[in-house]
Amino acid sequence: MSELGAMQDWPLLTWRLIDHAAQNHGSREIVSLLVEGGEHRTNWREVRDRALKVAQSLARLGIVHGDRVATLAWNTHRYVECWYGISGMGAVAHTINPRLFADQIVYIANHAQDRVLFLDLSFVGLVEQLAPRLTSIEHFIVMTDAAHLPASTLPLIAYEDLIDASDGDYDWADLDERAPAGLCYTSGTTGNPKGVLYSHRSNLLHSFAAVSGDALGIVARTVVMPVVPMYHANAWGVPYAAAQVGAKMVMAGPHFDPPTLQRLIVAEGVDLTLAVPTVWLGMLQHLEETGLDLGRLKRVVIGGSAAPRAMIQAFQRNHDVAVSHAWGMTEMSPLGTVGSPCARFEGLPEERRLDLQCKQGRAIFGVEMKIVGEDGVELPRDGIAFGRLLVRGPWVVAAYFRGDGGDVLDADGWFDTGDVATLDAYGYMTITDRAKDVIKSGGEWISSIELENAAVGAPGVLEAAVIGIYHPKWDERPLLLVRAKPGAVVSKTEVLDYLRPRIAKWWTPDEVLVVDDLPHTATGKLLKTELRTRYKDYVLPTA
């Protein structure tokens, strides 16, 4: 006899989260700064009721299971309503990143075959421009009321009018838990963006993992402000996690400026907030300049790119705010690792704790990780060996939307993150480079990021970039490019002298060039592709 277990069949569907919040935490608040200006206060019960109206309205527009419905919006209660309403009626919430180039927005909206677009007032002008090229969108819903609806060349519908026409007497969709719920495109630096099609199951399992104490650590009494936008990898799962536990949620709408965020944190009693390092850099400067504080804030989660050591230290030492360093990617829903304190932290001196906190953290249960060398063989978890980071789990992508990029899993189901990392015996992962940036020298790898981090400490150096240059014997050798601090003169000899005790001998750059500028992406990262183009014919000096 090998029958199945006799437990209830209860598909993991996203609408269960908002129903749970409405039922058990109905009066818990959702506070938003609106795009129209002003503040809006609602609660989980009202948001659920209005999400039902969104669902019912979409059904009235003829949207059916599996259709894509797009959003182009800032974090507000209306975004949360759309998010639950779209997936709750069986459609797919395609969260478009408004910071993509216009051509990319057109590309992904057409690629996704979005039938409806919910957009904030901020984007009416943009969408009017793009509309002639948006081939699949039938309805443009502006997330505002009739009074704020602008005159337009497009047949715009006011969101409040749309949902007012529904009575909310609607049953959430009865779906296979593997049905698609959300769609988010990666903002790849090369080629067209590729879509990740999240399922109801993957979103719920991710949310279960996200609420846990070592991940986001959200509970009913938490007041959470996701500064990270909902179009940025599901705001790291916060709008699901907050509903799951009935937390109060605070959203700053289109505002990312430190004064506004600081005021909200204090006024609303925010105790947990999440954003990329750039936001926190501005916030720490603002606090230093004004002498203001962070109210009841207890913890910040920093992800998106590596949190600088000084930032972690400033939050903890100057503001008594604990930092959780997190790592993930759109293809992972997005959470992979979080650097919450473990038992080893106890009794460690601050500098050693910071060493651990600068790592990207430990895998949360549900994420399997391993590192492999160029030959695909697994490398030891010794904190030293580094290799390509592969991941596996129920909220990791299996294939890109519409099959773009072909097979992305290896024979054992592993997804290659494109990152190069170390793992240690305690499960801590450290990203050492992007795989495409690593320098492959004589069959061994040199981390461009580690070399850059070492080089910025050298006398007079403001910024450093390392790329691999063709070498007839070693395949590639490192070229170090440095920008000098204003008024400083950088000497190659001094830089190399500085590096010598800090790196392995064979990592020593074959050349150091002082340059006037280095190319960056819109988010401030070094644009290595451009550097590689600039120096593709560069010939290293012979030793």
Next chain:
Amino acid sequence: MSELGAMQDWPLLTWRLIDHAAQNHGSREIVSLLVEGGEHRTNWREVRDRALKVAQSLARLGIVHGDRVATLAWNTHRYVECWYGISGMGAVAHTINPRLFADQIVYIANHAQDRVLFLDLSFVGLVEQLAPRLTSIEHFIVMTDAAHLPASTLPLIAYEDLIDASDGDYDWADLDERAPAGLCYTSGTTGNPKGVLYSHRSNLLHSFAAVSGDALGIVARTVVMPVVPMYHANAWGVPYAAAQVGAKMVMAGPHFDPPTLQRLIVAEGVDLTLAVPTVWLGMLQHLEETGLDLGRLKRVVIGGSAAPRAMIQAFQRNHDVAVSHAWGMTEMSPLGTVGSPCARFEGLPEERRLDLQCKQGRAIFGVEMKIVGEDGVELPRDGIAFGRLLVRGPWVVAAYFRGDGGDVLDADGWFDTGDVATLDAYGYMTITDRAKDVIKSGGEWISSIELENAAVGAPGVLEAAVIGIYHPKWDERPLLLVRAKPGAVVSKTEVLDYLRPRIAKWWTPDEVLVVDDLPHTATGKLLKTELRTRYKDYVLPTA
């Protein structure tokens, strides 16, 4: 196009928990007091490696997917190894409660068709006695080493010998996540025990819910001691939850006495522990008598039966240990509600906080609850109306093992808990009675428990019991039975005078009888079935 989401297929299987712990928290400790005496220290990596050997050994014994393998044991590392080893090789871990009557143990072992029994040394004598009637068990494995193996009439195998014969080079079973993983029988007071067949999926989803901050709140740095036995509804999920996050786990083996538990709590730095109220009653007395403290203990979870107000208060006021009142049942894996503090607690005076903490708590996400009247119609969530408590969710039973008891879900999939409860607007649930104990008077319900709680405050009353007695007009009316305190004389008039301002007029018992004794179950609960038998022909006085 209505395709499925494109996320990885990653079945929720129990062995993933122990693999995760071994990989990411390998050196985190598992400390056990052994049945042979002495203390044993191991860690997640070793426990995983030995669990693999258990699995491999069972395969060698011919156990196949779906076979039941029983345990009769106290909480130790070996139990954890069996638990993961059995389900990890595709068999079903049937956790037998040694406190059942001998006949019940025979009944359930035969009903489950257990093929192997893992037993602690403590139970060798019992099993020798029962063996002639255990018709399906082929192998008796004593959880000890050869040196401690007693001479026996049975062909006993020493656990350590069994697993030493395996090299651990074994792959965990590749299973449907709905495959059965565990089996636990309810200790019903009437009729034969019925089995709940947990699936891998239900256990994993339950574990995801259990680790969350408002449920058990277990994180990597937690040191958790489940005093609740693993045979008691999966030790409330702790052996799964602890592996999921890599917590240190402390287990007292056969010891439930306060001095041993207190010593372990202090010596091992336990910060979270879980048990039924009886255990904590003894502990609080022990602390009072000795002046000892609870070391680093921060929180106790109390479940199994209602936690008395004075107990919650004593922990919090005298020992600075927070209490989480929990409710669940074997049929629910077992967690249903937990009374962790929510935002409403802030600023409340102690007595009001205690009012909330005396309730059974709020549903964790994944548990749906509603209360219905006798007509099956849902009652309001106003904290006043009480009705039968129905539950639904992915870790709630769908049917008892082998179909016992027939259909247990209603047409909408709800399971009747047999409890009568209120729900309030904030999601708080309070058990007011067992459905079979409630007094049905003129179509309205009177809670026997509430009447008893009121009556024990009356002058001279030591203990009170209320049962329903047939009444020609009202169907049933309450009969109050009271035991007097030593030396006290209880008067019916005084009791009724005492009750009058404390209960609704129509709840007033039709008669008050002073009795010499009241019958109790083995765990100290009032045995209402016996009382109803005693008074089945009793005729109430006419008014």
